[in-house]
Amino acid sequence: MKKFVSVSDSVKWVGVVDQDMKKFHGEELSIPSGTTYNSYLIRDEKIALVDTVIHAFGEQWLELLKEEIDLNKIDYIIMNHNEPDHSGALVQLMKEIPDTPIYCTQMGKEIIEAYYGRSYNFNIVKTGDKLSLGKNEITFVEMKMLHWPDSMMSYLNGENILFSNDAFGQHYGANGLFNDMVDQNTLEYECLKYYACILTPFSKILEKKLEEVISLGLPIDVICPSHGVIWRDNPMQIVEKYSKWCRSYKEDVVVIAYDTMWESTKKMAESIADGIREVKPEYEIILTNSAKNSENDIVTDMFRASAILFGSSTINNGILPSMAALIEGVKGVNFQDKKVAAFGSYGWNGKSLAVLNEELSKTKMTLVNEGLKVKWNLNSATREECMVFGRDFAVKL
Template identity: 65%
Template sequence: MKEFVQVSESVTWTGVIDQDMKKFHGEELSIPNGTSYNSYLVKDEKTVLIDTVIHKMGYDWVTKLKKEIDLNEIDYIIMNHSEPDHSGALLELMREIPETPIVCTEKGVEILKKYYGKNWKFHPVKTGDKINIGSKDLIFVEMKMLHWPDSMLTYLTEENILFSNDAFGQHYANYGLFNDMADQDQLHYECMKYYACILTPFGGILKNKLEEVLSLDLKIDMICPSHGVIWRDNPLQIVQKYLKWCNNYIESQVTIVYDTMWESTRKMAESIAEGITDVRQDIKVKLYNSAKNSENDIATEIFRSEGFLLGSSTINNGILPSMAALTESIKGLKFKDKKVGAFGSYGWNGRSLDILNRVLDETGLERITDGVKIMWNLDDEDTEKCREFGRDFAKSLFVELL
């Protein structure tokens, strides 16, 4: 277990690194670079613990925390968010200090009681409430539905540190701990993936909340999230990225996703990509087989794309399972301002195209084509038909640039 790290004059990182964690939210989210569960100890005239860690590491974490401080000296435990990756070690900790007040939102009280069945000494707070800990105050800002109804931020005055919980974090087990000690390309991608796959549905709420927080004119010298790196070098850079991402962010990219049985749909995808690049050679076109790539990585590429296309063979009057799973994810993430279309191959029943078109219509995105379907395998005429489909899609997508 990584040694605790001094973050500032009064703040110590008391979290754990979990390099072996490869899936999150059950099996829903792929995190190939692991994650961290960031907990923080704030020492002034009073001592405050901000967030705990996941349950499976609870015993070792509490044992190590005892070496850092007499647990009875902890005056408050602040739970910015009740999800079990942050609150899971509470059971182990509260066995040691059962009378210590737990500070959280009203909804946090409800959720913690439901998860752990304990009537601990709760101290509910709302936006603007504060706790004085000596020479500094802790100020609380509710962040409802980012991404749970109990979420909040905690701000430490004097040192100007924002404890942001899931906001501005990423699943990235970086042993350097701080953002200036990380691989910057990897860090940027993991931040975008975290936003795309978790926070996208709440973009409108997030935009309003970020504007509210910025209007408070708080000086922010450091942002300490509950997953991934601590932002000490230009910490507002991640806030600016969030402001871009929550404003229906797009790049000049088309993502083509397919699943295939006997390679016909793959050949269609490749021919469509050639057609797109015939029209715009400077456009990024990315192809992914939904059965062979992470659903979350694909969703991240769709998030950043101006348009995307889905393709599947027909099987049992439906679409292939990996594509069915992806379409459910796309519907749930509620992407905005993207143009879409579908394609597919078949033998005796071409229903896959109809199903994909219906799913795309359910997303509320702009479907700009009825799609294309090919029977059995592609001959030269079919290949050209797919290329032309790609050209037409590109022309519709970038009509204002032509």
């Protein structure tokens, strides 16, 4: 395990870097760069531990933590969020120091009790409540539904450090740990992916919460999230990105996602792309096979997009499984203010287009036309038909 690292005069990162983890939330989220489980130790006249780590690393983490500090000297435990990747080692910790007060929201208490079947010395906090550590104090800010109902942030005045939990984080198991010590392209992408795949459904809530946090006038010199890097170099850059991303964010991007059986739907996608490109040469057009690429990476591209096309061959009476899963994922993140259309090839009943249109009609995106279907393989006439479809779609962007 990585040795613990100082963040400031009074704060030390006491977490875990897990570069081997490649899937998260069960098998739902792909995280090729690994992740971290960030826990923080604050030393003042009183000592506070902010969050724990996932259960799988609990024993190793506790051994290192004991080398860092006599556990009995920890005065407070602050649990900003109690999803098992943050609270998994809490039970192991509390076996060592069972009477230590735990500061969390009311829902945080309920979640700990429900997950672990135990009750502790809970101290329930809400936005604006403070906890004195001596020279400095902690201010609590509830972040309900960002992205769980128990979530909150904790702000350490004096050091001007925001412990933001899942907000402003990313799944990046970087050994460098700080934002100025890692590959910037990877960092930028993983931040965008984290937002697109996890926080997009809560954008309206986040917009209001960011305004609330900013209105508090708290100077922020460091942001310490619970996953990924610590923001010490221009930490407000990630806050500024969130402020853009939560407001119906989109770029001049069109994503054409498809699955295909015998390449006909793929050929349709390529010809549609050619048609769009003729009308909108300035747009970035991303063609992606939903069966061969990570759903999460496709959704991340779609987050950036102004418009999306979904294509599938007909199989039996429906669409191909990867496309069905992708659309379900898109419905889950609740994309809005994007223009969409469907297309697909078929051999006899051609039902894929109707299924795609029906599923897209259940979203809050704008279905701009009835879509296009082609029987069997493309020829010169149907290829031109696809290009015309692409041109017509581009006019509506």
